[in-house]
Structure formats: C-alpha cells, structure tokens
Amino acid sequence: MTTQPIRAALYVRVSTTRQAEADLSIPDQVKQLTAYCERKGWQVAETYIEPGASALDDDRPVFQDMIAAATSVAHPYDHVVVHSLSRFSRDVLDSALYGRKLEKAGVSLVSITQEVGDDANGKLIRTILNAFDEHSSRENAKHTHRAMMENARQGFWNGSRPPFGYALAVKERRGTKDKKVLVINEDEAQTVRLIFDLYLGRHGKPLGLKAICTHLNWRGITRRGHAWGIGSLQDLMTSSTYCGRHLFNRTESRTGRQRPDAECVEMAVPAIISEEVYLQVRAALHDRSPRKTPPRVVNGPTMLASVARCAHCGAAMILNTGKGHRYYACSSHAKKGKTVCKGQRIRMDRLDDMVMEYLGSKVFDPDRLEQALKSYMDAHETGTAIRREQLRQMRARRGDVDAARARLFGMVETGAVEAHDPMLKERLDQMKLQAADLDSQIAALQDDLLSGVPTITPEKIRLLAAQMRERLRTGPPELRQAYMRLLLNSVVVGAEEICLSGSNAVLERLAAQGVSASASEVITFARKWRPGRDSNP
Missing domain, CATH: 3.90.1750.20 (Putative Large Serine Recombinase; Chain B, Domain 2)
Structure with missing residues (x-):
C-alpha cells in the first residue's frame, strides 16, 4: 500500500512593493521554507507569493486564494508553511479567524522560526506572538506616518506618484536620501x-x-x-x-x-x-450638480422647462403628448387630478413661438430696450455722485464679507465651530468667491469713474438687441433654451393671457458685458450625440 506524501503550501509575503522589487526577501524566504520542508520530508505542492501587501488586514488576493484552496473539499495541503507568524497575519483577530478555518479543514499552520505546539499552551503563545506583531506593526506605521507628515510640512513629496500635471525634481540631498518636490x-x-x-x-x-x-x-x-x-x-x-x-x-x-x-x-x-x-x-x-438642477430640466425637449407655470395653481408646466403634438400641461392636474387644479394645457410649439416672438419684438426692440435700461443710463448722466455711492456700497459689502470671515475664525478659536467642519470650508470658499466678485465690480466702477465712459451706451444696447434677436431666431435649440432660463423668471400660462417676468439686472449685465461673455452663465448641460461623426452618417 502506497502512503500519500505529506503536502505543504508555502506562503511568502513582503509588505511593500519596494521590497518586492529589490527581489531579496522573497527568494530568501522561499529558499528557507523549501529547505525546511525537505528536512521534514514534506512535498511542496504550491508556493504562494504576495508582493507588497500589508498583513494588518486580509485584503490580499494571493492570501485569499491560498485559504480557499487549503479549505476546499479536495484538501490539497496538510500544512501551510510560513517564515514567521507575522508573514501570515499581523492582526490578532484575522490570525485567529483564518487559523481556525485551516484547523477545521485539517490543515496546520507552521512557522519555521516560531515553532509552537498545537496544544492549549501553544495556542496561547501563538496569540501572544500575534498581539506583539500587531502592536509592533502599528507602532512602526505610527512613526512612519509622523515622519511623512513632517516631510510634507517642509514642502517635500512623500514618494507616491505625482498628480497629473506635475513631475518630481530633487531639491536637496540629506544623507543618502533625495528630497523631492513637485x-x-x-x-x-x-x-x-x-x-x-x-x-x-x-x-x-x-x-x-x-x-x-x-x-x-x-x-x-x-x-x-x-x-x-x-x-x-x-x-x-x-x-x-x-x-x-x-x-x-x-x-x-x-x-x-x-x-x-x-x-x-x-x-x-x-x-x-x-x-x-x-x-x-x-x-x-x-x-450644475444633477442633485440641484436635473439634466432633464436643461437638456430635455421642453424649451421652457422649470420656467412655465400654471396661472391657476402655480405648479410647473410639464411635457404632455396627445393627438400628434407636444403640450405644456399643469403638473398638478396631471398628477393629482382636476380636484386640485382645473388644469392648463397649451401646445408646446405655440407657446415657444409666442414667447420667442415677444422677446424678439418687444424686450429686444432697440427703443424699448433702451427705455428699460434708461434708469441705468440716467444714473451715469447725473454725474459721478451716484457711481461714487455705488462704489461706497460695494466697498461696504466687501468689508462685510471680511468681517463675516473674521467672525467665523473667531468662532473656531472659541471652539463654537470645529475647524474641520466641512460646512465651514464650504462657507469660506463661498466667501472667497463673493469677495472676488465684489473686487471685480469695484474695479469696474473705479475704471468707470476714472475714464468717464459709461459701461452701457446706446451703441451697446442696439448691438445687444441685434445679437439677441438673431440668437433667439436662428440659434441652436440648446442655446435658445438656455437664454430662456437666463432671461425669464417665469412664464405664467392662464386661460386668457400669458404673463412673462424677468429681471432688468440680466439685461444690464448682457448690455455691459456683451452676449458672448454671458455664455458661461447660460449653458449648464450640453447633449452630445455622435460627436466624432463616427457612425450613422
């Protein structure tokens, strides 16, 4: 009768990829484990090599493959052999868990440098050794992390791959180490x-x-x-x-x-x-976050999405189809029935055309547009007093922003707000942006006062009227829809009349900056189909 040889699986691990690349520790471990098995008369059935993996957790693919094979029904191994118990795991819980799995499968865990028995005393010693390994590993990690933090405080890079857009350069040499910066x-x-x-x-x-x-x-x-x-x-x-x-x-x-x-x-x-x-x-x-403004609002087929409202109940008008046409229909009526709202319904192309026609012929009529912006132009003609008052108000608002930032910092110093509160960082970013916007407006007013040239002129108003009528008449659908959202606060649809409302501030900004400068405030989402013209020509 032939006796089946005792089979062993070797598990070899190093903690970092740098150790693996040096190719010193891994061959030495394999050599020692193989020699140990030869002395015992065991057959090496498989060698598992895990380069660059920490033993403080079990997220190790090679380790998991070995455990799965050792505990399978086929029972291919009698022993799992490691150089030391720390190679198997440095976590007490993981070591006990996977050690128990191997034990239930009839596979013993053997360390060639820490030979302990399988009795109660041996298990106790193994647990103590695992606890020391875990403590030692975490202490080393703590000291390494502290050194890396100090290295970063001094402005040096800590060795990971640089972010896209950057490279590494040696700034100085300390001992045998090159200190690198981005x-x-x-x-x-x-x-x-x-x-x-x-x-x-x-x-x-x-x-x-x-x-x-x-x-x-x-x-x-x-x-x-x-x-x-x-x-x-x-x-x-x-x-x-x-x-x-x-x-x-x-x-x-x-x-x-x-x-x-x-x-x-x-x-x-x-x-x-x-x-x-x-x-x-x-x-x-x-x-532009979809959580705040869903793409369907801007990118959908409705020109007046989020703008059109029902005059009866104030609910949004949504897309509705029937009899071969698209309609704007009251959402309350569509979802809750006529007991909530008797409902308004109008053909989409008809309402879109009426709104576009009104904007082109009325709002952007040069004479009417000049009348709408007359108050701004009158303010310039009355002299520099009003502009100086505007400048004073802007500077006061700028001071309020600085005072608000100072109050926030004071709350952090007194402990009323945690320094790492994410809301604090978001608020500070908002204040920086607000301050930058106010600085831009202050600079424009100062330039206006120095030059004596008004920001809005009749020539600019007539240019704006011509450009906007052209865009509303022949512009691509997404651009026309975007201008609807910019120019109109609401389009209230009633049984007898349609009421449009908007802000003169938008017209003032367009007249002062020009239509092209407002594009970034208009477009949010842009649908792109077949951008490379690579299919369906």
Missing part, C-alpha cells in the same frame, strides 16, 4: 488648463464633464496613457493642488475614508491655475 510638467499642465477652460466656456460654450471627456478622448489627449472618465475628471477639477495648495494625508490609505482638514498638511506647490478659476469651477460644479 514641479510643473508643462505638457500635462496644458491639458489641465484646457479642462478648466472648457468647463468655464473660454473656448466657446461651456462643456459638462461627459462632454469634456469626449472632447479629450476623441482628440487622443490621454491621462498618462489612460482614457479620461467622469470620475477622474471630477477628482482633478475639485483638487486644490492645481491652484497651489496640496493637501497631504487627505484620505486614509486602507479604507479610502476622507480625513477632516484638521488632520491634513497643506503643502505649497507650483500653481497651474489661479485660485479664482479654481473657486469658479467649484461653484459651477455645485450649481
């Missing part, structure tokens, strides 16, 4: 600037995240060899690194959890974009 990779930085410009509409109409991905991928502009995706693009656009403020220790490496700002170290790095551009994009991302 420098701008100009080739990648051009792509970063292009992304922010496309989102803000500096090369035409603003593009959304998906449209920017399509734009980049179609032109072969990759992210270090990889195609752009919405997730990677949003991570880039929300990273403060690109405006010169890199946050080290932002996420927990094992869990991916976002740490509060109080636990981060802010490093000064070369800026690829200005902080003003970064804040503008952050604000636009917030405003």
Whole structure:
C-alpha cells in the first residue's frame, strides 16, 4: 500500500512593493521554507507569493486564494508553511479567524522560526506572538506616518506618484536620501488648463464633464496613457493642488475614508491655475450638480422647462403628448387630478413661438430696450455722485464679507465651530468667491469713474438687441433654451393671457458685458450625440 506524501503550501509575503522589487526577501524566504520542508520530508505542492501587501488586514488576493484552496473539499495541503507568524497575519483577530478555518479543514499552520505546539499552551503563545506583531506593526506605521507628515510640512513629496500635471525634481540631498518636490510638467499642465477652460466656456460654450471627456478622448489627449472618465475628471477639477495648495494625508490609505482638514498638511506647490478659476469651477460644479438642477430640466425637449407655470395653481408646466403634438400641461392636474387644479394645457410649439416672438419684438426692440435700461443710463448722466455711492456700497459689502470671515475664525478659536467642519470650508470658499466678485465690480466702477465712459451706451444696447434677436431666431435649440432660463423668471400660462417676468439686472449685465461673455452663465448641460461623426452618417 502506497502512503500519500505529506503536502505543504508555502506562503511568502513582503509588505511593500519596494521590497518586492529589490527581489531579496522573497527568494530568501522561499529558499528557507523549501529547505525546511525537505528536512521534514514534506512535498511542496504550491508556493504562494504576495508582493507588497500589508498583513494588518486580509485584503490580499494571493492570501485569499491560498485559504480557499487549503479549505476546499479536495484538501490539497496538510500544512501551510510560513517564515514567521507575522508573514501570515499581523492582526490578532484575522490570525485567529483564518487559523481556525485551516484547523477545521485539517490543515496546520507552521512557522519555521516560531515553532509552537498545537496544544492549549501553544495556542496561547501563538496569540501572544500575534498581539506583539500587531502592536509592533502599528507602532512602526505610527512613526512612519509622523515622519511623512513632517516631510510634507517642509514642502517635500512623500514618494507616491505625482498628480497629473506635475513631475518630481530633487531639491536637496540629506544623507543618502533625495528630497523631492513637485514641479510643473508643462505638457500635462496644458491639458489641465484646457479642462478648466472648457468647463468655464473660454473656448466657446461651456462643456459638462461627459462632454469634456469626449472632447479629450476623441482628440487622443490621454491621462498618462489612460482614457479620461467622469470620475477622474471630477477628482482633478475639485483638487486644490492645481491652484497651489496640496493637501497631504487627505484620505486614509486602507479604507479610502476622507480625513477632516484638521488632520491634513497643506503643502505649497507650483500653481497651474489661479485660485479664482479654481473657486469658479467649484461653484459651477455645485450649481450644475444633477442633485440641484436635473439634466432633464436643461437638456430635455421642453424649451421652457422649470420656467412655465400654471396661472391657476402655480405648479410647473410639464411635457404632455396627445393627438400628434407636444403640450405644456399643469403638473398638478396631471398628477393629482382636476380636484386640485382645473388644469392648463397649451401646445408646446405655440407657446415657444409666442414667447420667442415677444422677446424678439418687444424686450429686444432697440427703443424699448433702451427705455428699460434708461434708469441705468440716467444714473451715469447725473454725474459721478451716484457711481461714487455705488462704489461706497460695494466697498461696504466687501468689508462685510471680511468681517463675516473674521467672525467665523473667531468662532473656531472659541471652539463654537470645529475647524474641520466641512460646512465651514464650504462657507469660506463661498466667501472667497463673493469677495472676488465684489473686487471685480469695484474695479469696474473705479475704471468707470476714472475714464468717464459709461459701461452701457446706446451703441451697446442696439448691438445687444441685434445679437439677441438673431440668437433667439436662428440659434441652436440648446442655446435658445438656455437664454430662456437666463432671461425669464417665469412664464405664467392662464386661460386668457400669458404673463412673462424677468429681471432688468440680466439685461444690464448682457448690455455691459456683451452676449458672448454671458455664455458661461447660460449653458449648464450640453447633449452630445455622435460627436466624432463616427457612425450613422
């Protein structure tokens, strides 16, 4: 009768990829484990090698494969052999759990440098050794993390791959170590600037995240060899690194959890974009979020989506179909019945044409538009007194913003607000953007006072009237729809009349800045079908 040899599986692990790349520890472990099995007369059935994996958790693919094979019905191994118990696991709970799984499957865990028995005393010693391994590993991690935090405070990079748009350069040498810092990779930085410009509409109409991905991928502009995706693009656009403020220790490496700002170290790095551009994009991302403004509102087939209202109950008018036509219909009537609202219903093309015709012939009639903006022009003609008062008010509002920021910082100092409260950071970002906007308005008023030239002139008003009538008459549907949302606060549809309301402030801004400058405030989402004309010609 032939006796089946005792079979063993070898498990070899190192903690970091740097150790694995050095190719020293792994061959030495394999050599020692193989020699041990030969001395015991055991047959090595399989060797499992896990490079660059921490033993503080069980998220190790090779380790899981070994456990699955060892505990299978086939029972391919009698022993799992490791160099030391710390190679198997440095977590007491995981070590006990997986050790119990092996034991139930009839497989013993053997350490060639820490041989303990399988009796009660041996199990106790093994538990104590595991506890020491876990404590030692966590202490080492704590000291390493503290050193990395100090390295970041001094402005040096900690060894991970630099963000897209940057490269590493050696700044100085300390002992045997090169201390590196981030420098701008100009080739990648051009792509970063292009992304922010496309989102803000500096090369035409603003593009959304998906449209920017399509734009980049179609032109072969990759992210270090990889195609752009919405997730990677949003991570880039929300990273403060690109405006010169890199946050080290932002996420927990094992869990991916976002740490509060109080636990981060802010490093000064070369800026690829200005902080003003970064804040503008952050604000636009917030405003364009589907949670705040669903894409169907802007991108759907209804020209007056979110603008048209029922005169009877005030509910929104939604798309309704019937008899081969599209209609605007009262949403309350459609969803709750005629007991709530008797309902208003009007053909979509008819209402759209009436609104467009009214805007073109009435609102943007040059004489009527000049009359609507007469108060602004009269204010300029009365002299500099009013503009100086406006400037004083703007400066007062700017001072109020600074005072509000000071109060927030005071609340942090007294402990009324936590420094790492996410609402605090969001509020401070809003204040920065508000301050930048006020500074821009103050600068415009100062230039106006110095030059004596009015911001709005009759020539600008007539140019605006001509441009807007042309856009409303022949512009693409998404642009016309966007201008509807910008110009109109509401279109109230009644049985006998339709009431349009809007703000003169929008007209003033368009007249002062020009139509093209307002495009970024108009377009939010842009539908792109067949952007490369690669199918269905």
